[in-house]
Amino acid sequence: MSRDMPKDPLGKPMWYGRRRTHKLRPGRQRLVDDLLPQLMIADPEADAPVVFSPGFGPPQRELRLEIGFGAGEHLSGEAAAHPDIDYIGCEPFINGVAALLADVEQLDLRNVRLFDDDVRLLIDRLPEASVSVIYILFPDPWPKARHNRRRIFQYETLDALARVARDDAVLMFASDHMDYVAWALAEAKRHPDWSWTARKPADWRVPPAGWVPTRYEAKAVRKGDKPAYLSFRRRSREL
């Protein structure tokens, strides 16, 4: 993927976000050193296809993917509520990864695997038609027009996700940034594999039942903003 997306001199997708802020507390550092390697779904430096370990993922178990999980509230909430479903969380920000690891340990979650790098280094390595739900929640809005190409929700990502999405898979996008919401609708509309599922305003103004809010979402709601929740369905390959 990423033919038009900015690349670094090594040909990897250019990363503009933060990887770390404050130094991790010793307990969190221990989780990063000891637990993270056990849960990593793939080595970011290697280029090999992802092979699921026995008992994780398809074909036996449903697989969901959360891209840019931040501190992981939504991911750990979902994984705890659905122990029969497996989750891959992807987040290059190590303080956020450490926060999620603390939840994984505390809640004894067995159905979570992680990728602590740019999702664009992972998607092409996942098996075709393997993922049933993909979350992109409150992604960085990159509001300046000259930065819009940095947005993770764009045609190229939709292309790559369409390959790994099962027929009828759901791609859930949420944002409080209305320009990004309009952009997401426009990008999905021109993509042949994804269709917006909304039939009435409540379908995009209200989160789905059982929704676990994210940190950015809670912040936006506290400010009085009204996020939008867009749900796209992957068209069947047969049609």
Ligand SMILES: C[S@@+](CC[C@H](N)C(=O)[O-])C[C@H]1O[C@@H](n2cnc3c(N)ncnc32)[C@H](O)[C@@H]1O
């Ligand atoms: C604005 S934060 C939102 C975090 C969380 N989803 C929430 O709602 O609280 C966006 C997150 O996406 C992550 N992110 C941005 N680009 C990404 C990429 N290409 N792959 C994986 N994560 C990414 C960032 O590191 C950041 O933590």
